[in-house]
Amino acid sequence: MIELKNIGVQFSGRDILKDVSVMFNAGEIVGLVAPNGTGKSTLMNVIMNYINPISGKVILNDELEYTNKKNEVKMHQLVSMMPDQSDLYNQISGKEHLKIYSSMWNSNPKLIDSTIQELGMESYINKNTGTYSLGMRQRLCFAMQVVSDTQVMLMDEVMNGLDPTHVELISQILVKKKSEGKTVIVASHLLENLEKYADRIFFMKNGELILVNAISPGFEEREITTVRISEMTDSIKGEISKEFPETKVRSLPNGATLLDVRGYDSGELGNIVEFLKENQITEFSFGKVTLNDLYSMYYQEV
Numbered sequence: 001m002i003e004l005k006n007i008g009v010q011f012s013g014r015d016i017l018k019d020v021s022v023m024f025n026a027g028e029i030v031g032l033v034a035p036n037g038t039g040k041s042t043l044m045n046v047i048m049n050y051i052n053p054i055s056g057k058v059i060l061n062d063e064l065e066y067t068n069k070k071n072e073v074k075m076h077q078l079v080s081m082m083p084d085q086s087d088l089y090n091q092i093s094g095k096e097h098l099k100i101y102s103s104m105w106n107s108n109p110k111l112i113d114s115t116i117q118e119l120g121m122e123s124y125i126n127k128n129t130g131t132y133s134l135g136m137r138q139r140l141c142f143a144m145q146v147v148s149d150t151q152v153m154l155m156d157e158v159m160n161g162l163d164p165t166h167v168e169l170i171s172q173i174l175v176k177k178k179s180e181g182k183t184v185i186v187a188s189h190l191l192e193n194l195e196k197y198a199d200r201i202f203f204m205k206n207g208e209l210i211l212v213n214a215i216s217p218g219f220e221e222r223e224i225t226t227v228r229i230s231e232m233t234d235s236i237k238g239e240i241s242k243e244f245p246e247t248k249v250r251s252l253p254n255g256a257t258l259l260d261v262r263g264y265d266s267g268e269l270g271n272i273v274e275f276l277k278e279n280q281i282t283e284f285s286f287g288k289v290t291l292n293d294l295y296s297m298y299y300q301e302v
């Protein structure tokens, strides 16, 4: 587990992280979500000690802190950041990269072949990375981190440039890493994907982290709390409010309308479906508020 205690970071007098205190546990996947330029990478760079915060500290497993070089070396054996595509050497093969990472972290060499197989990289892993496509390079970067096999894994935009099949494949591997007890922290803009596997998701704004469950209670419990209608005219919204005065109606900047149906029984839900059908509304879904909708509420509503 890794803890951030009262972390503060400022750039040009602006608070990027403001007194951030949070614990990331073993065996969980944490999602970090925010618009570009908010501070997701900064947070990861603080965890890696690549950026010195103006206040606060990072504590690993209740005991290790970045107080000296020796501790930093110890901590970097346990905490890793996924390499960036610009870290790859074009003149050597993917497999060589994996061997280097395996030996740097002194991990089980068997992980090299199993990871190649898991990620379906057999056909190109022995070629120089200079010949790889964007998606192949991204898979290799992910594989390098898997091979280093650290207890805490930080990933900034791990799904960048991947096709849907590989997004799914890597999502499954992240879930497997979590079941091995690792702490996986992922910054991502692929909200639909992230909400499928993340245990906790934080939005970032004005230097602070807020748990999405605090914005929409029940979000992480995956309850039926909401009817989501992609498009609806104002006059029908008015009708709904008349017909179902108890139902909270919320219009989002992304065009969707949400009806709060928390605690409704099947009869009450049936009445709402009937009403929508009578008004020729066929595009609606039952579920919870989606992460996309929460994002729209949190970042786009004025």
Ligand SMILES: Nc1ncnc2c1ncn2[C@@H]1O[C@H](COP(=O)(O)OP(=O)(O)OP(=O)(O)O)[C@@H](O)[C@H]1O
Residues within 6 Å of the ligand: 011, 012, 016, 034, 035, 036, 037, 038, 039, 040, 041, 042, 043
């Ligand atoms: N070394 C630095 N010096 C000055 N400003 C910086 C530095 N690093 C980051 N910033 C600024 O801090 C803010 C947060 O940057 P950061 O890279 O953490 O955002 P992000 O949320 O990861 O964005 P993205 O989604 O685009 O990756 C930005 O305004 C950025 O310009």
